[in-house]
Amino acid sequence: VQALKDAPVANQIRQNPPVYWPGRTYCDGRGYCYRTPGWWQPGNVYTVDVNQDLRNTVEAQCMAQKGYRPVSLPPCKSGVKSKVAPVRTTKLPPLSSASCFVKFDDGSFQIITPGQAG
Numbered sequence: 001v002q003a004l005k006d007a008p009v010a011n012q013i014r015q016n017p018p019v020y021w022p023g024r025t026y027c028d029g030r031g032y033c034y035r036t037p038g039w040w041q042p043g044n045v046y047t048v049d050v051n052q053d054l055r056n057t058v059e060a061q062c063m064a065q066k067g068y069r070p071v072s073l074p075p076c077k078s079g080v081k082s083k084v085a086p087v088r089t090t091k092l093p094p095l096s097s098a099s100c101f102v103k104f105d106d107g108s109f110q111i112i113t114p115g116q117a118g
Contacts, residue, residue, distance in 0.1 A: 016043030
């Protein structure tokens with residue numbers, strides 16, 4: 001919430017440049033040629049939150065000041081998954097360099113640390 005206050009959403013509308021597609025020349029077997037006209041394809045219009053990167057930085061600094069740090073876990077190999085009952089993780093277990101995760105079809109996940117109940 002503090003990051004959103006310090007770096008509020010600041011959307012800007014932007015547009016990609018237009019692209020010119022030149023016409024083509026077509027000739028028949030008798031040597032008669034004609035040219036189709038070219039056309040401009042307008043650039044796409046899109047929205048950018050110019051404060052997004054700053055807000056992410058402010059949020060990361062705030063979390064770090066509170067003692068949190070990001071963690072990246074690899075997916076578990078099938079040998080690890082098969083040894084543990086599938087249970088959704090609701091509380092962060094102790095982590096080690098062997099910790100991994102299993103993602104379930106509903107989007108939830110399980111963190112497994114081999115050698116510990118998880």
